[in-house]
Amino acid sequence: MDYTPPPDSLIPNDELGASIRRGLALVTHTTDSLPAYATGSLQCASCHIDAGRRRDAAGLLGVYSRFPKYMDRSGAVVPVEDRVNYCFTRSLAGNRIPNDSREMQDIVAYLAYISLGVPAGRHVMGEGMPKMPKLTGDSGRGSLIFATTCAVCHGQDGQGTPPAFPALWGPKSFSIGASMAREERAASFIQHFMPQNKPGSLTDQQAYDVAAYVDSHVRPDSPGKEDDWPSGGAPYDVPYNTKGHVAYRPPSAKLFPRPHPPTTLVPAPASIMKSPASMRAKGQK
Ligand code: HEC
Ligand code: HEC
Known part of the structure; x- marks a missing residue:
């Protein structure tokens, strides 16, 4: 609708x-x-x-x-x-x-x-995000597009200037377990919304090329990622091995380790301390 x-x-x-x-x-x-x-x-x-x-x-x-x-x-x-x-x-x-x-x-x-x-x-x-036609990115061509079209905001080194311009790779960017680490998903976002000052100016192929370049860099790990898609059927562009799926272009270098595995809660926000569990339960239902 x-x-x-x-x-x-x-x-x-x-x-x-x-x-x-x-x-x-x-x-x-x-x-x-x-x-x-x-x-x-x-x-x-x-x-x-x-x-x-x-x-x-x-x-x-x-x-x-x-x-x-x-x-x-x-x-x-x-x-x-x-x-x-x-x-x-x-x-x-x-x-x-x-x-x-x-x-x-x-x-x-x-x-x-x-x-x-x-x-x-x-x-x-x-x-x-809209599905893209299935193309194959070329990170070599992508690096040239990046230098001329993206680096002005995200930096030549991809680290951006937070908070205005977010990092595209490195320890402060999205993890390998994010949808954005998939070439087709990143190409869709980039083709429709980047460069932010001229969205829609890249062809589908250029979007794939620069997505391949962005996603070829090292980024934070996502512990437990190999258990994704436990029944198989991972999309083709998932960059790590899962059941019945071989990684599509895994990053060349070792991923940045994560201090907390995904299931761990770091100390709860103050709001939790302030509201006893009994009150929360009453307030919710
Ligand atoms: C690196 C990019 C990125 C960031 C940052 C991000 N998301 Fe997402 N999020 C995605 C993508 C990509 C999807 C899946 C969209 C798709 O492919 O349909 C998604 C999906 C979701 C969904 C489910 C949407 C649905 O229809 O099933 C929710 C809810 C959501 N995000 C909330 C958040 C919240 C809240 C935050 C901040 C804590 C956040 N996201 C940060 C990229 C991001
Ligand atoms: C004029 C500045 C500008 C340019 C040029 C630009 N971006 Fe962005 N980009 C942004 C901003 C700002 C955001 C955060 C979303 C927002 O606030 O609109 C963003 C978000 C992103 C994201 C999602 C968040 C993240 O950090 O991963 C990706 C991926 C991305 N840009 C890729 C690119 C690529 C690839 C290019 C070149 C084709 C590009 N951008 C060019 C400003 C820019």
Whole structure:
């Protein structure tokens, strides 16, 4: 269905509205707001442009209505909180935030707001990222495109100038377990939204070439990644081995180790300490 989320001006002026506004701030200023969880240079909105409201830019429109959802990558039906934590641990190469923290509930309140009116289970136009024609990137050609078209914002060394310009590789960028580490997914994002000052100016082939170049660099590891797609069927461009799948162009150098495996919770945010479990349970149902 065609869907436009309600504007910020209609966020109610009550407690729920305050939570929605906090959630919007968290996805836009993730590294400032949640430094213990977003440990790199990326915000949620670095990929989910306009805080997920831009169509096709990993669009989060209507996302709340699509959960719980079966994810073949984890071989399980997951709630939206777990999906958010997937992006915390993989796309931000950061740490899991407790599902019952106020911060997680604020993010979910915001996701529910940009899904208002979408019936459960319905898909909307502009969610996710458009599929690309299947091409093969050439990282040599990609390096030339990068130098002339991308380095002005993301730096010759790909490290950007955070928080304005996020890193594309290195210890502060997305992990190897992120969708952006897949050549076709990165090519789709890049073809439609980069360079940010001239989106749509690259051909599909150029987008693949520069995606191949970006994804050829070393980045944070994603411990446990070999257990992804436990029933097989990984997409062709996943850059690491999984059941029945051989890595497509694994990075040439050793990945940056991660201090916390994806399931570990680093010390809970203060909001959890303040609200006893009993009160939370009462407040939720
Ligand atoms: C490096 C880029 C990147 C960053 C940073 C990122 N994400 Fe994602 N996220 C993605 C991609 C790519 C997808 C999958 C989109 C697709 O292919 O359909 C996704 C999917 C999601 C989904 C599920 C969407 C659906 O319809 O199933 C949610 C929810 C989500 N992200 C939330 C977040 C939140 C919250 C943050 C910050 C904590 C975040 N993401 C950070 C790239 C990113
Ligand atoms: C004018 C500055 C600018 C240029 C030029 C530019 N980008 Fe970006 N890029 C950004 C900004 C800013 C973001 C974060 C999203 C946003 O705020 O719109 C971003 C986000 C990204 C992301 C997702 C986040 C991350 O760090 O991985 C990728 C991938 C990316 N750019 C790749 C490229 C590539 C490849 C090129 C060259 C074809 C390019 N960009 C050119 C400014 C730029």
